[in-house]
Amino acid sequence: MDEIEIRDDSIRLGQFLKLASLIETGADAKIVIGDGLVSVNGEVETRRGRQLTAGDVVEIGGISVRLATP
Incomplete structure (x- = not known):
């Protein structure tokens, strides 16, 4: 399992999916999460x-x- 570091204490799910390169855009996040x-x-x-x-x-x-x- 990969680990992705975030610099703050928390991150929103949609933002994390983009940061981890699991999706390409916020619109993609809305679709897969929905x-x-x-x-x-x-x-x-x-x-x-x-x-x-x-x-x-x-x-x-x-x-x-x-x-x-970190």
């Missing part, structure tokens, strides 16, 4: 603005990425 294709810590998440913190695991399309802080 369609229930993204899970956070094993549970489907449909809120693009969900705040993520270090240790959270985001999964989309069989790819899992863990948030880390």
Whole structure:
């Protein structure tokens, strides 16, 4: 599982998907999250603005990425 570092204490789900290169645009984030294709810590998440913190695991399309802080 890959880890992506964020510089702040938290990040919104839509922003994280772009940062981790799991999607290309905010419009893509809206679609995949709205369609229930993204899970956070094993549970489907449909809120693009969900705040993520270090240790959270985001999964989309069989790819899992863990948030880390420096």
